[in-house]
Amino acid sequence: MLTSILINLFERDLSKLEQEIAAYETREGIWKVPAGISNSAGTLCLHLCGNLQHYVGAILGKTGYLRDRDREFSDRNIAREDLLVLIGITRRVTLTVIADLTAEDLEKLYPEKVFSGTMSTGHFLVHLCTHLNYHLGQVNYHRRLTQS
DSSP, X not given: OHHHHHHHHHHHHHHHHXXXXXXXXXXXXXXXXXXXXXXXXXXXXXXXXXXXXXXXXXXXXXXXXXXXXXXXXXXXXXXXXHHHHHHHHHHHHHHHHHHTOOHHHHHSBOSSOBTTBOOBHHHHHHHHHHHHHHHHHHHXXXXXXXXX
């Protein structure tokens, strides 16, 4: 049951991230950092994709993805089309890995220590879903703030 809920929520929110990035009028707008805002929508997109590809893809799905978290926050001016491809790849990896998890897998401890402690895989996937949703709201706000 939790697996189907997570698939539904990740599908919904990664599709919404794709729509938000596609809705920007210009590439420059995606990367704009107005006063009082810490990250551009492009940076948040890279961070969300890197986060999911690492914690879901590499750790749970053994995809071989190697995360470079620093680059998520330093890369700039990546084309919208490339960001959309990255979101699509992230969606496929995330949904495929979660679909393969059993109820027993969700009850097991997440295989990597996170937040200075341990938690079940199901708990951590719920956290990842809320993390995605939190930053998705920031992307939506950023787009509305920076567009005419």
